[in-house]
Amino acid sequence: GAGVSQSPRYKVAKRGQDVALRCDPISGHVSLFWYQQALGQGPEFLTYFQNEAQLDKSGLPSDRFFAERPEGSVSTLKIQRTQQEDSAVYLCASSMGAASWRNEQFFGPGTRLTVL
Amino acid sequence: AQSVSQHNHHVILSEAASLELGCNYSYGGTVNLFWYVQYPGQHLQLLLKYFSGDPLVKGIKGFEAEFIKSKFSFNLRKPSVQWSDTAEYFCAVNARGGGFKTIFGAGTRLFVKA
Numbered sequence: 287g288a289g290v291s292q293s294p295r296y297k298v299a300k301r302g303q304d305v306a307l308r309c310d311p312i313s314g315h316v317s318l319f320w321y322q323q324a325l326g327q328g329p330e331f332l333t334y335f336q337n338e339a340q341l342d343k344s345g346l347p348s349d350r351f352f353a354e355r356p357e358g359s360v361s362t363l364k365i366q367r368t369q370q371e372d373s374a375v376y377l378c379a380s381s382m383g384a385a386s387w388r389n390e391q392f393f394g395p396g397t398r399l400t401v402l
Numbered sequence: 403a404q405s406v407s408q409h410n411h412h413v414i415l416s417e418a419a420s421l422e423l424g425c426n427y428s429y430g431g432t433v434n435l436f437w438y439v440q441y442p443g444q445h446l447q448l449l450l451k452y453f454s455g456d457p458l459v460k461g462i463k464g465f466e467a468e469f470i471k472s473k474f475s476f477n478l479r480k481p482s483v484q485w486s487d488t489a490e491y492f493c494a495v496n497a498r499g500g501g502f503k504t505i506f507g508a509g510t511r512l513f514v515k516a
Binding site: 289317330334379390392393394 | 494
């Protein structure tokens with residue numbers, strides 16, 4: 287497709303369950319970002335990949351959060367033992383170049399995670 | 403630490419009114435500045451960006467923003483809004499040489515009455 291896609295679009299999990307969220311970036315985009323957007327807030331940076339390398343994971347809120355991009359294209363954000371405070375929209379964005387700050391980020395539609 | 407403050411969480415205007423959305427950031431070094439927009443049911447998309455040069459930046463759909471370094475501000479303006487401008491607007495900043503984080507403000511919801 288032409289844009290960034292994410293799946294599933296909606297996910298409901300019981301507290302304590304593990305979830306996996308998928309991001310398909312624009313083909314050929316080097317940079318990939320994950321953000322967490324709580325209700326009424328702006329997106330908050332979680333992690334950054336340049337191709338398959340995870341160069342910045344400083345925004346991951348706990349060791350229950352894990353992200354990977356093994357072949358430098360599709361990425362998965364995994365949350366283990368979900369908690370209610372994990373409820374949010376998880377956004378993925380990709381950009382063409384490696385120098386992330388100069389390049390426009392293209393956002394996906396997000397996955398809305400609700401933890402009961 | 404960097405932060406971005408958007409002064410208005412909700413703005414309601416009538417069509418043809420002028421718009422100014424405030425954005426202030428805190429960071430002492432050189433920054434890149436962005437405004438993103440999210441129309442109802444759509445993805446976040448870039449409205450305009452400032453890296454260097456002319457501090458008055460023009461974006462899509464008649465929007466512009468002015469970088470005032472002394473005030474740490476990057477306010478978004480449009481002379482005459484349309485009903486189709488109803489959306490949520492996010493100001494964002496990243497620091498050159500400061501890694502890969504882009505910091506977003508909390509957003510301003512704009513509703514334009516037809």
